[in-house]
Amino acid sequence: MRRATVVIADRHPVVLHGLANLLGSEPDFEIVASCGDAASCIEAIMALAPDIAIVDAAMPELPALMNNSLSRSEGRSTHLVLFATSEDCDLGLPGGPAGHSVLLKEMTGQALVKCLREINNGRTVVPSALTDHAPPGEQSANPESALAVLTERERQIMRLVSRGLSNKEIGRRLNVADGTIKVHLHHIFQKLEVGNRTALAALAISQDDRANSTPDKSSRAGPDPVAGER
Numbered sequence: 001m002r003r004a005t006v007v008i009a010d011r012h013p014v015v016l017h018g019l020a021n022l023l024g025s026e027p028d029f030e031i032v033a034s035c036g037d038a039a040s041c042i043e044a045i046m047a048l049a050p051d052i053a054i055v056d057a058a059m060p061e062l063p064a065l066m067n068n069s070l071s072r073s074e075g076r077s078t079h080l081v082l083f084a085t086s087e088d089c090d091l092g093l094p095g096g097p098a099g100h101s102v103l104l105k106e107m108t109g110q111a112l113v114k115c116l117r118e119i120n121n122g123r124t125v126v127p128s129a130l131t132d133h134a135p136p137g138e139q140s141a142n143p144e145s146a147l148a149v150l151t152e153r154e155r156q157i158m159r160l161v162s163r164g165l166s167n168k169e170i171g172r173r174l175n176v177a178d179g180t181i182k183v184h185l186h187h188i189f190q191k192l193e194v195g196n197r198t199a200l201a202a203l204a205i206s207q208d209d210r211a212n213s214t215p216d217k218s219s220r221a222g223p224d225p226v227a228g229e230r
Helices: 013-024 038-048 062-066 109-120 143-147 152-162 167-174 178-192 197-213 215-221
Strands: 004-009 029-035 052-056 079-084 101-104
Touching: 004 013, 004 038, 004 109, 013 029, 013 109, 029 038, 038 052, 052 109, 079 109, 101 109, 152 167, 152 178, 152 197, 167 178, 178 197
Parallel strands: 004 029, 004 052, 052 079, 079 101
Antiparallel strands: none
């Protein structure tokens, strides 16, 4: 079996170590370069032409990498994969339309390997395809009913996430620690059975659209969260 060659690049050594261990234990992947910055990653990709390049989406030099003739659209065979956190995705990372995939750092190792195999087979993967979906019957449920399980504080956080605010920004807005926001988000994800902030924001926007399109429900949106509320 031919192994897919992989270049990995991340600012954090522990992430590189984790990826190397994970993919090194799989028979169909081979790490050919491990890089701590975009410059060395570009050099490795240009020299080795790997099948896959997994790159830290928050790398400061990422625009240089994205514009450095590394995409398949310019004749190269390397599949570029942005390795991102859910918060990174709120910033509008480049994805499917440009031929690049986006994988979340929060996903399990097993899911990551599965997605990389799909990418190596020519599929483009983006965060919306990575969530642990609820059963079909639950997915078709009325979003309004689903949101009924949330507390008022959780609804506030959900609305702020849909506006693209980070945990720190939400914490400052609500006058609570960002660690508390993370706990609330964990509970929200579990209650609504969504896997990341992108899916949560989409649900919030969908709910707002429903409320705005129905006059007698328009008042449900309520005022912006007040910093002093608990």
